[in-house]
Amino acid sequence: MLVAAVATLGAGLVQVSSVSTRRQNLSIDTVRALYVAEAALSEAYFAVAQGRGGTLASDTEPAEFGGGFYWVEAEDLPDKQVRLTATGLHGRGKFTLGLVLNRSINRVAAMGVCGLKDVTIGPGAVVDSQVSDGLRGLLGQLLSPLQPSVHTNVRSNGDITIYGPDPLLGGSPTTIRGNVHAGPEGIVDADPSVLVTGAVTSSSRGLTLPTFTIPKLGGSSGNFTFPKGKDEATLAADSYFDTFSIPAGKTVTLQGPMRLRADSLLVGTGARLIIDTTNGPIGIYTLKRTIFEAGSMLDSVVPDPTQCSIFALTPDENDRSLVTLGAKGEFYGMLVAPRALVNIPGDLHMVGSVVAESLYVGPAAQLSYAEDLEEGGYGVKMTPTLISWQILEVPDSPLTRGPGSIDEKLQKLAIPTVPTKDSPLETDVELKYYDNGGVFRVYTGPVAAVPWGNVLRVDRVAWYIGATLQPEQKPSIVIDAVDTMRGTVDAVVKPLG
């Protein structure tokens, strides 16, 4: 009797213990499956950053990872969004996560009109926003100029001060067609007469910038000297000068694709700089001063802000630079000057985006934020941006159905698996690049056979799914990696701490 009672009790204890162990194992397996699914999302994010679709493996051929298995389904959504659904399986655990990404966002341009430390807007200034009608290319841009929009953001990590016109003297009202966001501890100080069409708030978090690189361009040619007896000059290839100065009465046309690097860029009164991006983009990199004197001229031939960027960058984080856009004219592009006092006195109509350390927009100046820059822009990292992360129901599949471990199911159903590196659908690539001699070339074939030793700079990438070539991309993750590996950039400007 006693033996039977003890045996029953013992059996009961063993049963309770094994239930508890099973619960723990299930919990451990589930947590492991969660981490496998997270790893799968990371792989898919990386694939999207490379310009691929994002689909990895499948439930009929899952990928192997850390003792578990996964697959990721990618679904393209409107507005260049992609939905990634990753299912991770480990032991008896199963977990599905969903991620929605913007395929590529220009985080720098998305800051709008920004002074990291402070922004001051003078009386009568107008800050608004424009967006193109979606037509791409030169003809479309020329036929359909940018249209007004209401999505401007004036931002700062500190204070934003906006002056209205003097009530005694009168004048046009200072107008911000959009939102004004001061920093977490900053304030927006606006005269009562100032018109702000959007919200006026303080942000809950500060703004941060990605790192920027400065191209080497083969070393400096000394100071730029204007050809004798001529009033006009054209630069149509990468150029590097200590000082690039345009004297009064002279005109220089920068003809893309090209990059100009100069310690100082000086455009004197009566001088003119023309930006011609008809055939390709233009990047202007300055390290010390960027001065357009009052009475100078700055003009963009093509009204496309995604094709030109001015970077006023100081490699030494203790240095500060000065940018004065005292020119007349219309400039389409980005101005990135995170360690500079940027002064836009008033005669220039700038269409694009501005990031400065301190930004001063003078009386009667007109700044138009170009929404097109959120999906484009020259010389900035375009990386996928997370919109939503969520836990989802595990989808029904032979591998997720019923009890048993994933290893048992794979064996029973005779389902093959693939290594992680072979999980993307895209295997072949079309790579457009400049070789070591600066010659533009196109490679088509397997990724593994890209002649990286002869690739100086990557221009564009397009992937094949089967025999179908996907749209061309400019994945900065690939371009930057090659730039860094080949040493074609010599300074990395870290974001402000």
Added chain:
Amino acid sequence: MFRQLLDTEMDLTLDRIKLALMSASADNVYPQVPAPASESHIDFSTSLGVQGGVHVMGDPERIQWTPATAEKGGVFWTQSLGLPDERQIQWSRNVPILQNLETANERDDNDNGLVDEPGLSLHVEHAEDRELQVFVNLTVSKTDSRGQVVPRSRQVNITCRN
């Protein structure tokens, strides 16, 4: 066996807290108390995904410690907080009023960087850029057959994904 059940209760509770807060948006987590202070509850919303290009957040949720006796309470998860369809689920029954080895004396008795922290204590830390990390300290304790109180404590660190 006794200790195994205690460990299981703690692990399952922490896993549930972890999964709930992983889906939270850093913008909707409240209160955001940094160490050495901490709170015994946290309010948040989780992502419901993207509909029509817009990120949709769910109804407010709360994880909190609620006293049952003078010394002990439970961890509850409340869904649709303050709404007509509010519902509450208990995740743990054996959480003491204070963490193991902690006494209410305005000092960090157990040397974990927190002062007078409750049995379920939550504090946050802002990592780079947008990341918000929530640190959860949980103590689960029970009295064994010999009348001894057996505590189990663990900390998890959760990064809000949204």
